[in-house]
Amino acid sequence: MKIKNVVVIGSGTMGSGIAAHLCNANIPVTLLDLKTEISQNARERIHKSRPPLLIDKTKIDNIKVGNISDDFDVVKDADWIVEAVVERIDIKHQIYDKIFDSRKDGAIVSSNTSSIPIKVLSQNLNKDQKKDFCITHFFNPVRYMGLLEIVKNEDNDLNKINQLKEFCEVELGKGAIVCNDTPGFLGNRVGVYAMQIAMTEAFKMKLSVEEADAIFGRPMGIPKTGVFGLYDLIGIDLMADVLKSFIKELPESDEFHEVAKEIPLVKKLIETGYTGRKGKGGFYRMKKTDSGKIMEAINLETGEYSTSQKIDIKSDKVDLKALINRKDKYGDYAWSVLSKIIKYASSLVPGITKEFNDIDEAMRLGFNWAKGPFEMLEEIGVKNFFDKVDEYKGNKFLENLSNSKDENFYGERQKYTSIETLGKIKKTASSVDGNSSASIYRFNDFNIVEFTTKANALDYDSMDALKKATDKPLIIINESMQFSAGVNLTYTMEFANKNDFKSIEKFIKYFQETCKHLKYSKYPVISAPSGLTLGGGFEVLVQSNFVASHTNIVIGLVETIVGLIPAGGGCKEMLARWLNTKEAKKDPKYAPLKVFDIIGYGRTATSPVEAEPLKYLLPENKRIMNRNSLLEVSKEILNENKDFKSPNELTFNLPGKAVIDDMNKILEKLYNDKVILDHGLTVAKELAHVLSGGDTTKDKTLTEDDLFKLELDAFMRLIETKQTQDRIKHTLATGKPLVN
Numbered sequence: 041m042k043i044k045n046v047v048v049i050g051s052g053t054m055g056s057g058i059a060a061h062l063c064n065a066n067i068p069v070t071l072l073d074l075k076t077e078i079s080q081n082a083r084e085r086i087h088k089s090r091p092p093l094l095i096d097k098t099k100i101d102n103i104k105v106g107n108i109s110d111d112f113d114v115v116k117d118a119d120w121i122v123e124a125v126v127e128r129i130d131i132k133h134q135i136y137d138k139i140f141d142s143r144k145d146g147a148i149v150s151s152n153t154s155s156i157p158i159k160v161l162s163q164n165l166n167k168d169q170k171k172d173f174c175i176t177h178f179f180n181p182v183r184y185m186g187l188l189e190i191v192k193n194e195d196n197d198l199n200k201i202n203q204l205k206e207f208c209e210v211e212l213g214k215g216a217i218v219c220n221d222t223p224g225f226l227g228n229r230v231g232v233y234a235m236q237i238a239m240t241e242a243f244k245m246k247l248s249v250e251e252a253d254a255i256f257g258r259p260m261g262i263p264k265t266g267v268f269g270l271y272d273l274i275g276i277d278l279m280a281d282v283l284k285s286f287i288k289e290l291p292e293s294d295e296f297h298e299v300a301k302e303i304p305l306v307k308k309l310i311e312t313g314y315t316g317r318k319g320k321g322g323f324y325r326m327k328k329t330d331s332g333k334i335m336e337a338i339n340l341e342t343g344e345y346s347t348s349q350k351i352d353i354k355s356d357k358v359d360l361k362a363l364i365n366r367k368d369k370y371g372d373y374a375w376s377v378l379s380k381i382i383k384y385a386s387s388l389v390p391g392i393t394k395e396f397n398d399i400d401e402a403m404r405l406g407f408n409w410a411k412g413p414f415e416m417l418e419e420i421g422v423k424n425f426f427d428k429v430d431e432y433k434g435n436k437f438l439e440n441l442s443n444s445k446d447e448n449f450y451g452e453r454q455k456y457t458s459i460e461t462l463g464k465i466k467k468t469a470s471s472v473d474g475n476s477s478a479s480i481y482r483f484n485d486f487n488i489v490e491f492t493t494k495a496n497a498l499d500y501d502s503m504d505a506l507k508k509a510t511d512k513p514l515i516i517i518n519e520s521m522q523f524s525a526g527v528n529l530t531y532t533m534e535f536a537n538k539n540d541f542k543s544i545e546k547f548i549k550y551f552q553e554t555c556k557h558l559k560y561s562k563y564p565v566i567s568a569p570s571g572l573t574l575g576g577g578f579e580v581l582v583q584s585n586f587v588a589s590h591t592n593i594v595i596g597l598v599e600t601i602v603g604l605i606p607a608g609g610g611c612k613e614m615l616a617r618w619l620n621t622k623e624a625k626k627d628p629k630y631a632p633l634k635v636f637d638i639i640g641y642g643r644t645a646t647s648p649v650e651a652e653p654l655k656y657l658l659p660e661n662k663r664i665m666n667r668n669s670l671l672e673v674s675k676e677i678l679n680e681n682k683d684f685k686s687p688n689e690l691t692f693n694l695p696g697k698a699v700i701d702d703m704n705k706i707l708e709k710l711y712n713d714k715v716i717l718d719h720g721l722t723v724a725k726e727l728a729h730v731l732s733g734g735d736t737t738k739d740k741t742l743t744e745d746d747l748f749k750l751e752l753d754a755f756m757r758l759i760e761t762k763q764t765q766d767r768i769k770h771t772l773a774t775g776k777p778l779v780n
């Protein structure tokens with residue numbers, strides 16, 4: 041069975057996301073709803089979505105729309121029909137009647153339900169129909185969330201399920217995990233339990249919402265929204281509905297009942313319209329004052345709001361052992377929450393899946409956790425865990441483990457896929473090297489560098505690891521959300537605050553030296569990015585010899601936004617790319633002006649398709665839908681380039697002052713129109729100086745080192761200004777740009 045044509049019924053949040061993602065995979069798709077107008081609006085929403093659901097917006101017309109009365113005939117030609125209508129069984133049943141009357145023999149029919157079991161959904165179907173019916177549970181936003189749970193039961197044709205899984209893995213790029221028909225499947229069953237335990241323990245242990253979020257967040261390798269922040273984001277009322285459905289479906293003996301009891305404060309929040317970010321606020325709210333907006337947090341005991349406090353737990357690293365052994369309330373809370381999550385998740389094996397590893401991977405892919413509960417147990421250590429844990433009677437998994445005391449119980453990761461992933465291969469490295477900012481995994485014929493800092497921000501140590509790893513072919517790749525958000529600004533500001541500009545200069549020089557080394561070392565260097573690839577992260581990529589890019593990237597040079605210019609070779613490489621065009625051969629000003637526009641505005645692209653016209657990526661760079669495949673593709677590149685020769689160094693002929701006048705004219709208008717203010721003008725003039733080639737004329741030839749020097753000098757002049765430092769501080773504190 042080949043899937044060449046899909047119909048999605050229901051064009052709300054999920055239906056439109058699924059249709060958009062099928063379009064990303066170049067699969068013809070028709071989106072049906074009650075009225076054509078509704079699916080048409082959905083198509084418009086897809087077009088305007090931010091972050092964009094489409095990899096290539098120009099393909100929007102490949103999504104056909106219609107309504108279920110006049111256009112239902114499209115179902116006859118579909119190989120797969122996805123139902124994503126409201127969560128009401130009566131409506132879903134009516135739709136299945138219609139679908140099974142029309143579908144072609146053998147076409148797969150699936151529901152995107154989050155809570156209704158297959159047994160109930162398929163109760164009116166005959167045996168043959170049941171074979172082809174399953175649940176495909178996508179996560180929102182569909183393009184960006186890696187997890188797809190394919191839920192089957194004993195009536196299914198397993199061959200079909202495996203074919204569907206392969207299609208979703210290869211064509212849609214999803215981490216497709218097949219699991220049993222149990223409430224909440226894998227991700228939500230464990231994820232919602234984890235949220236509930238984090239919340240109820242915070243109430244019990246009298247932690248503030250900020251304290252709970254500061255622990256049940258980054259220190260545990262969980263997204264920084266924490267638990268109360270996540271509640272606000274999802275919607276407190278929606279979470280209440282989710283809990284009701286779990287309570288209805290799960291037997292009373294299930295631990296879930298314990299943590300899903302109604303909490304009076306939560307009930308009151310919902311009743312008074314405090315449903316989270318979409319409502320008047322939730323556990324947090326924004327208060328408008330004369331001097332701007334202030335974030336407030338609720339007191340869990342009194343229900344009163346007061347200014348939200350920043351909690352500093354004095355640790356930036358994910359170190360679970362250290363966290364649970366802290367001798368303070370944070371340590372107690374962390375242990376209580378983690379041990380309960382581990383106990384609950386392990387009690388579900390083999391009921392919800394026979395592979396405990398699937399639960400971990402579902403938490404990574406569906407909830408963006410760095411590690412799932414079983415990996416957390418592995419990290420804490422089997423002996424440590426059992427020394428500390430209280431009762432776990434009846435939990436077969438833990439009973440067996442406490443008998444075997446096997447510290448290496450975990451075995452292989454990512455068992456749900458046969459792709460050779462980074463997660464699997466890491467454990468087979470012949471040795472592991474590195475420092476606190478990056479790990480180097482050494483294999484016989486190549487190395488891998490994985491950055492390991494927050495958002496993979498780069499510092500001296502990241503560069504050191506890269507440099508050290510070029511003794512063999514090198515793949516730069518990682519498993520976290522971002523390839524790299526750029527140079528570590530906190531690290532840079534620590535020097536600036538001490539007026540230690542010499543150390544900043546030393547770091548930038550080392551950054552340049554390392555990037556040059558990546559480009560010209562004897563062995564090929566491959567960057568395999570996913571997520572943010574900004575500033576310094578882009579400079580590492582652009583000076584690698586090959587690129588294998590995930591389709592979900594956000595790529596660009598954004599330094600001007602914090603009052604700096606790219607100084608790790610970003611200006612140099614972008615100039616080189618634009619100088620290598622037909623237009624630039626005719627007009628010497630063309631390349632500097634183009635790059636001035638791109639870097640000056642800090643333009644970013646949200647996919648390889650958008651990145652190519654800006655030349656952040658080149659046509660020869662590989663684009664990959666399934667993030668899991670980045671390593672395999674990178675290894676193929678290495679194989680195809682066994683006789684790799686490092687490139688020749690570039691030279692530049694730039695117009696110097698001749699193009700500065702043009703740039704100044706552009707700036708004058710922007711300044712007069714107040715698009716940029718005083719410091720914006722200073723930054724742009726420094727950028728203009730670098731991109732023009734400085735004190736040069738077209739007949740003079742500049743080397744890459746000359747360009748590096750121009751970048752470094754401009755960068756240093758800017759970082760020494762108070763206004764640039766103000767911009768950086770503001771961005772670090774608020775995540776937003778400062779216009780000054």
Ligand code: NAD
Nearest residue numbers: 050051052053054055073074124125126127152153154180
């Ligand atoms: P939604 O309310 O955004 O969209 C539902 C759509 O179904 C609406 O456009 C509605 O007009 C349409 N519809 C209703 N009756 C219909 C009918 N008879 N024929 C055709 N269309 C009809 O809902 P959603 O959030 O997209 O959820 C859809 C399904 O996905 C539900 O089963 C839900 O449980 C599940 N789900 C939702 C999420 C999420 O985050 N929203 C995540 C995973 C799964």
